[in-house]
Amino acid sequence: xSRNLQGVIPAIITPVAEDGEPDLDLxxxxxxxxxxxxxxxxxxxxxxxxxxxxxxxxxxxIFKLVKDVSNGRQFxxxxxxxxxxxxxxxxxxxxxxxxxxxxxxxxxxxxxKDQPTILEHxxxxxxESPVPLILYNIPGRTQSPMTVxxxxxxxxxxxxAGIKDSSGDFVFFTRGxxxxxxxxxxxxxxxxxxxxPALLLGGECIVTGLSNVRVEHYINMYKAAQEGDAEKVKDxxxxxxxxxxxxxxxxxxxxxxxxKAGAAYYGRATRKMxxxxxxxxxxxxxEVERILAALDK
Numbered sequence: 001x002s003r004n005l006q007g008v009i010p011a012i013i014t015p016v017a018e019d020g021e022p023d024l025d026l027x028x029x030x031x032x033x034x035x036x037x038x039x040x041x042x043x044x045x046x047x048x049x050x051x052x053x054x055x056x057x058x059x060x061x062i063f064k065l066v067k068d069v070s071n072g073r074q075f076x077x078x079x080x081x082x083x084x085x086x087x088x089x090x091x092x093x094x095x096x097x098x099x100x101x102x103x104x105x106x107x108x109x110x111x112x113k114d115q116p117t118i119l120e121h122x123x124x125x126x127x128e129s130p131v132p133l134i135l136y137n138i139p140g141r142t143q144s145p146m147t148v149x150x151x152x153x154x155x156x157x158x159x160x161a162g163i164k165d166s167s168g169d170f171v172f173f174t175r176g177x178x179x180x181x182x183x184x185x186x187x188x189x190x191x192x193x194x195x196x197p198a199l200l201l202g203g204e205c206i207v208t209g210l211s212n213v214r215v216e217h218y219i220n221m222y223k224a225a226q227e228g229d230a231e232k233v234k235d236x237x238x239x240x241x242x243x244x245x246x247x248x249x250x251x252x253x254x255x256x257x258x259x260k261a262g263a264a265y266y267g268r269a270t271r272k273m274x275x276x277x278x279x280x281x282x283x284x285x286x287e288v289e290r291i292l293a294a295l296d297k
Contacts (some may be wrong), residue, residue, distance in 0.1 A: 003075045003101050005134075005162050005186040007040025008218045011048040011209040013260050014062060016272040022058055023270060024065055030212065030268040031069040038219040039211075042066055045079040046104065047141060047166070048209030048256055052081045053274040056091055063098050075101040077134060077207075083110040085121045089128045096130040102161060104134040106142050113144035122154050132161035138190070139167055148175045155181035162186030164207050170194050177201060192244060196237030199225035210243055212269075213262035213292070217243075242295060249287035254278055261288045 012034065015026035034042070044066050045051035045059045054062070063078055070076065078100035080091040088105045105125050107118050126133050135154060139145035145167065154160050161184070165173050168191045177187045177198075188205040189198035195206045199221065211218045221236030246258040256273070257280045263269035265288060273279050280288070 009041040109142035135163040155185040166190030
């Protein structure tokens with residue numbers, strides 16, 4: 001199995017049990033579903049996983065289970081969503097014995113957020129990370145966006161493997177993707193609505209949270225892109241866009257809850273979020289059921 005950054009990488013959810021702890025039985029079920037359906041990699045502990053609310057030890061427990069179920073079938077990315085350089089370094093060192101294929105880190109999200117600070121942050125992490133590092137651009141969460149120029153400079157830093165761009169800014173992605181950087185550096189699309197455009201542009205890798213609900217459509221889209229079937233790629237994106245109707249059932253702050261509720265509909269999660277205030281209410285969940293029942297017809 002290739003450890004290169006390519007293919008469909010589900011940003012796996014964290015099922016939560018009644019006691020508020022990760023539900024490892026359901027996590028095993030969800031991981032096996034994604035793995036056996038053809039996922040190429042896993043993105044563990046990210047935004048969709050509510051990674052910012054997981055303790056380091058919970059991340060360890062979750063990653064070990066995903067690694068066990070995957071059993072070498074997928075490459076594994078482990079996110080360290082900490083606010084400062086020192087905290088990310090500490091978490092990477094603490095979890096390094098798990099031997100992920102990649103660590104992932106966001107831009108600093110507390111304190112200074114200018115481009116020199118972001119450059120220094122990632123250059124330090126690249127030195128300290130025991131495995132290749134993936135940059136994570138998600139300004140909607142961190143309020144510290146990266147510029148294309150910053151990314152291209154970091155692309156030439158040893159031990160930096162690529163960037164997951166969840167900005168939703170296709171101009172940013174296109175400028176970067178068509179820019180000057182080493183062939184080994186990968187631009188990874190992290191916004192579900194832009195997967196087809198990224199693949200048709202020549203992108204090789206997508207990280208997707210919505211695939212927790214139905215990953216098959218993403219696998220089909222990626223295969224179509226590899227085969228040069230642009231019309232099928234667009235058809236798959238149209239279908240995926242229909243699953244994004246799940247995001248209309250609740251306020252934007254609850255979008256991850258809608259994804260988890262979608263997986264719960266198929267028996268692979270509970271509706272519970274780590275922060276209970278983020279749970280969907282019964283009316284919202286009924287809308288999730290209605291949407292998925294219609295799509296399954």
